[in-house]
Amino acid sequence: MAYKPQYYPGNTSVAKNRRKHMAGDLEKMRDISDEDLTAILGHRAPGSDFPSTHPPLAEMGEPDCPVREVVEPTPGAAAGDRMRYVQFADSMYNAPAVPYWRSYHAAINYRGVDPGTLSGRQVNEMRERDLEEFSKDVCQTEITDWGLAGMRGCTVHGHSLRLQEDGTMFDMLDRRRLEGGVMVMDKDQVGVPIDRKVNLGKPMTESEAAKRTTFYRIDNVSFRSDKEVIEHVQRVWELRTKYGFVPKA
Amino acid sequence: MVRTATVTDRLKNVRIFPQRLLQPETAEKLLNELDQVKGVVRMLISGKNLPRKITCGPGTGKDVNHPDRIIIHVSGCAFELHVIVGEVLVEVENESVVDELKKACERALPFPFEMKRGYFIKSKPTLTDYGKYGFKSKTDETINLEDERLLGLIDPHAKVEPNLCMIKAEGL
Numbered sequence: 001m002a003y004k005p006q007y008y009p010g011n012t013s014v015a016k017n018r019r020k021h022m023a024g025d026l027e028k029m030r031d032i033s034d035e036d037l038t039a040i041l042g043h044r045a046p047g048s049d050f051p052s053t054h055p056p057l058a059e060m061g062e063p064d065c066p067v068r069e070v071v072e073p074t075p076g077a078a079a080g081d082r083m084r085y086v087q088f089a090d091s092m093y094n095a096p097a098v099p100y101w102r103s104y105h106a107a108i109n110y111r112g113v114d115p116g117t118l119s120g121r122q123v124n125e126m127r128e129r130d131l132e133e134f135s136k137d138v139c140q141t142e143i144t145d146w147g148l149a150g151m152r153g154c155t156v157h158g159h160s161l162r163l164q165e166d167g168t169m170f171d172m173l174d175r176r177r178l179e180g181g182v183m184v185m186d187k188d189q190v191g192v193p194i195d196r197k198v199n200l201g202k203p204m205t206e207s208e209a210a211k212r213t214t215f216y217r218i219d220n221v222s223f224r225s226d227k228e229v230i231e232h233v234q235r236v237w238e239l240r241t242k243y244g245f246v247p248k249a
Numbered sequence: 250m251v252r253t254a255t256v257t258d259r260l261k262n263v264r265i266f267p268q269r270l271l272q273p274e275t276a277e278k279l280l281n282e283l284d285q286v287k288g289v290v291r292m293l294i295s296g297k298n299l300p301r302k303i304t305c306g307p308g309t310g311k312d313v314n315h316p317d318r319i320i321i322h323v324s325g326c327a328f329e330l331h332v333i334v335g336e337v338l339v340e341v342e343n344e345s346v347v348d349e350l351k352k353a354c355e356r357a358l359p360f361p362f363e364m365k366r367g368y369f370i371k372s373k374p375t376l377t378d379y380g381k382y383g384f385k386s387k388t389d390e391t392i393n394l395e396d397e398r399l400l401g402l403i404d405p406h407a408k409v410e411p412n413l414c415m416i417k418a419e420g421l
Contacts, residue, residue: 042307153306153307154303154305154306154307154308155303155304155305155306157297161270161297161335162267162268162269162270162335163269163270164269164270164272164333165269165270165271165272165275165360166272170270170297170333172297172298172299172300172313172315173300173303173308173313173315174313174314174315174316177316188308190303190306190307190308191303191306191308191311191313192307192308192311193311
């Protein structure tokens, strides 16, 4: 039997969703075209070439290095792309992703990524064409619900606020909003207007979001209700404490 | 004899905290309903800022044009919302007004809300207020304000005009 990693303990829906996110086993929820995605990322004009920061690796004549021989460069690194970022904010009102799980998802399933985890937002840096591939996966799958999450390069405020009346997360720069039952975005991630309205699909209903979330919440699935998770967390903390205690050092 | 400080009777405040951030239409409806209640002295709305322009990042200086930053009318007085309304603090003359406030909120809000009684609006002038308004005279060291109900309604550093709405000014 092939080895199947178990990323996270627990039997509740939240624990199962956390495992799914870490394993990259995500359901596709919507279609976003390459051009639309490039437009909302805002790093280059849709249809333009990828600007580069160095010549392609094949032309550079790399030095002899066993590590370079073993590690195959990502397409972005091989082409010499710029480093660029994408950042998301997720509402604590049952958004599908917790910032930490976005980082786990990126670090486990993609190469050449530098995830940054903060309390209410999560940023990933990588080479530009790798970033676009990664962002497309993230934007189209269940890890992002555009009603309860937002692509926000700056002014990320919203994670810990009450939701708006229409059930979406507050966005100070009004980058995306609910129009005619679907989420539309007409600015890039830093709030600069773009030349199109990108359709981001329907937001999840309240009950669907509660099913797909990775947030433990007392009014949905509480952390304390999952005994296996508690046991695991307590074990990790116990071992961390014991291994940190070295009297002779 | 020199009067040394402004002394005001403290009136009870009520904090109305809706479950959701209010759209301008709901906020307008709520404020109008609250204004109809007899015994309301002043109201203070607060919430998250809706900036006119982007203030940080590569888009700095670009217009935001947030659809919730619009002009609303409360008892015939028009003012522009600068925030998405998250809570309303209401100062009332006495405790008996609270039940009426609750009924007004139930009429205006289509979702649950919390009400708390206490003291939330500043009632005594602080050093910054004295710095802004000064004393009345050399012998009267109370704050140089005609109507002390203005205290606590706006930041002492902010301009009065876009932030304060005087309703029924002739009756004050």
